Amino acid sequence: MNAPDRYERFVVPEGVKKVSYERDTKIMNAATFTVEREDHTIGNIVRMQLHRDDNVLFAGYKLPHPLQYKILLRIQTTSQSSPMQAYNQAINDLDKELDHLKSQFEGELAKHTRDY
Amino acid sequence: MEGVSYQRFPKIKIREVKDDFMKFELRETDASIANALRRIMIAEVPTIAIDLVEIEVNSSVLNDEFISHRLGLVPLTSERAMSMRFSRDCDACDGDGQCEYCSVEFYLRVKCLSDQTLDVTSKDLLSSDHTVVPVDYSDTSSSFDNTPNKGIIIVKLRRGQELRLRAIARKGIGKDHAKWSPAATVTFMYEPEIYINEDMMESLTLEEKTELVESSPTKVFGIDPENKQVIVVDPEAYTYDDEVLKKAEAMGKPGVVEIHAKEDSFIFTVETTGAVKASQLVLNAIEVLKQKLDAVRLSDDTVEADDQFGELGAHMRGG
Numbered sequence: 001m002n003a004p005d006r007y008e009r010f011v012v013p014e015g016v017k018k019v020s021y022e023r024d025t026k027i028m029n030a031a032t033f034t035v036e037r038e039d040h041t042i043g044n045i046v047r048m049q050l051h052r053d054d055n056v057l058f059a060g061y062k063l064p065h066p067l068q069y070k071i072l073l074r075i076q077t078t079s080q081s082s083p084m085q086a087y088n089q090a091i092n093d094l095d096k097e098l099d100h101l102k103s104q105f106e107g108e109l110a111k112h113t114r115d116y
Numbered sequence: 117m118e119g120v121s122y123q124r125f126p127k128i129k130i131r132e133v134k135d136d137f138m139k140f141e142l143r144e145t146d147a148s149i150a151n152a153l154r155r156i157m158i159a160e161v162p163t164i165a166i167d168l169v170e171i172e173v174n175s176s177v178l179n180d181e182f183i184s185h186r187l188g189l190v191p192l193t194s195e196r197a198m199s200m201r202f203s204r205d206c207d208a209c210d211g212d213g214q215c216e217y218c219s220v221e222f223y224l225r226v227k228c229l230s231d232q233t234l235d236v237t238s239k240d241l242l243s244s245d246h247t248v249v250p251v252d253y254s255d256t257s258s259s260f261d262n263t264p265n266k267g268i269i270i271v272k273l274r275r276g277q278e279l280r281l282r283a284i285a286r287k288g289i290g291k292d293h294a295k296w297s298p299a300a301t302v303t304f305m306y307e308p309e310i311y312i313n314e315d316m317m318e319s320l321t322l323e324e325k326t327e328l329v330e331s332s333p334t335k336v337f338g339i340d341p342e343n344k345q346v347i348v349v350d351p352e353a354y355t356y357d358d359e360v361l362k363k364a365e366a367m368g369k370p371g372v373v374e375i376h377a378k379e380d381s382f383i384f385t386v387e388t389t390g391a392v393k394a395s396q397l398v399l400n401a402i403e404v405l406k407q408k409l410d411a412v413r414l415s416d417d418t419v420e421a422d423d424q425f426g427e428l429g430a431h432m433r434g435g
Contacts, residue, residue, distance in 0.1 A: 006292050007204065018411060021418050035412050041155045042408055048148035052122040088414065093123040095409050097145070101126050102402045108130045108140070109395050 009069050012037050021084065030058070030076035031083035039063060043071040049090040055081035136300075138394035141307070142382045150304050150382045156401040157302045159290040160408075162202075163194035163391040164220065164248050166283045166295075173280040176236075176271045186270050187283055188295045190238045191251045192220075194391040198400055200287045220248040222283040228273035236279055237267035248285060251390035298397055300387040306377035308354045310336070316372040317346055324367060331363035337373075352383065 012018055016036055024030035035042065043061035050059035058076040075083040126145040132138060142150055169184040176183070201218040209215030221244040228234035238250035250267060271279065290297030320328070322339075325346050329337040337360070338349040354375065364372045386394045 010289070010291055011204070017415065017418070019414055019418065021414065038408070038412060041152045041160075041405075042412055044148045045152045046412075048146055049122065084414065084419065089122070091409055091413055093121055095406060096121075096123045097126065097149070098402055098406050098409070100123075101128065101145075102399065102406075104126065104128045105130075105398060105402070108128050109133070112130050112133050 010037050023083075024076075027076060029079060029082055030074070033073040033075070033083075033087060034070055035073060036070045038071050039069075040071075043073065045094060046073060046087075046090050049094050050075060050086055052093075053077075053081070053086050053089065056086050059086075133395055135393050136388045136390050138384075138386050138398070140384050140386075140398075142304070142384060144380055146380060147306075147382075150384070152405060153398070153401050154302050154304055154384075156404050156408075157386065157397055158297055158299045160404050161298050161392070161397060161400045162197040162200075162287050162289050162404075163296050163298045164192045164197050164200070164285050164287055165293075166190065166192070166222065167286040167288065168284040170282045171280075172282070173278050175277045176273055176279050177277075178271050183271060183279070183281075187224075187241075188293070190241070190268055190270075191389040191391045192248050192285055193251055194248070194298065195396070196247050197287050197392070198403070202288070203286045218286060220245045220285045222285060223281075224270075224283065225280045226273065227278040227280075228275055231275055234273045235266065236270045236273060238270065239267035240270075241283070253390065298388050298391045298400075300389050302384070302386050304382045304384045305352070306356075306379065307381035307383055308351050308356070309376045309378055310348050310351050310354070311374040311376075312346055312348065313372050313374070314345075316369055320367075320369065320372070328360065328363055328367070328372070332360045333357060336360070 018036050020034045020036075022032050022034070024032070040063065043063065047059050047061045050056045053059075055078045056075060057078060058074065061071050061073045063071050073087075075086055077083055077086050124145055126149070127141075127143040129141040129143070130138065131140060142153075166184075166187045169180075169187055171180045171183070174180055174183065178186075203209070203215075203218040206215060206218035208217050209219075214221060223242045223244075224236070224240055225242075226234065226236050226240050241250055243249045253267075273279065288296035290299070317325070322344055325339060325344070329339055329346060332354070334353040334355055334357075335349055336351065336354045338347055339345070340347050356375075356377065360373055361370075361375065364370055384398075386397060388394050388397050392400065
């Protein structure tokens, strides 16, 4: 009867920001990004991409609770970069990787459908 | 501002494609990407499924909610789903059907008039849109199978029983309800790399070799009938069970076989419910993942709010 709507798992409520950013007060070049209505799918790929960045000293994510539909992503970088720059870079790189993956897949598929 | 790019260039090799099944290799990327694609194929690629049922007459043995649930689980052809709207985002309608952007209407009107049991199947569902219909599972590719296709049974009626209803199908994702999942199974495995130490293998007798080969629960190894050498028959049959390695150790020959998982190579198998083609499912998954990444980009006001602390930031950085 009082069950929450199922769509609450993936629809960002009105007035809530998809991504919010909070700088760490004690550590230089460290920040926490709160991403609403996302899970391991996004959390893990962004984290692994950040690990490829030489300026990133720490990158980790957590899903605080299975019924809180958000993830926390924490990044610390060297003074050569900033958490925000690293985050943007990681997303751009992943986006380009997926573009590449898509064209690769389409190319392979065209080869296979021709063989039929 | 622009840093160096750490982009990867993954490779794909398709091994097999059928309408509802495919197998491919994904290389030069890591498990996070493979797993993200798998998770999205199962739970976030949209399809169309019956979501609302108005029952006019139901004198069958199954109750209304039971029939509604069964109708929801019938796979519908969903090529159009990617370009459709979710009914909650649809401005053009109030979300109760008859809207070309977000819903499809179905009718089911069946009455049994004979003494023989009447099967009500997915074929009795009449769609208002010819692109969204119950999936046809008659296999046209195999000629030897000529059993007539009857569709998915919804309920059975005896003489005098009747079922009359209107149903509305909507776009949705598997995360909301499993009836919207286009995937039957999506799996990936690491590609195994198997080395046989030939010198050590030479020191084994034929019986010991046979014993080693047979210690594996799946047929990974075999013995060459010509020269009685142990050979790898099918590396992908290996289930990472370690049985052969344990056997080698027990025989006092650790290292006679070495097996590694290639950390950047994955073998995917994708099976769909028929709602979309397997190849289309993979492409849709890539597209959905791109949209999700786009949605988590920092908005301009977040960046601005941080810039106000710019000076403080520079100070903290020791500038």
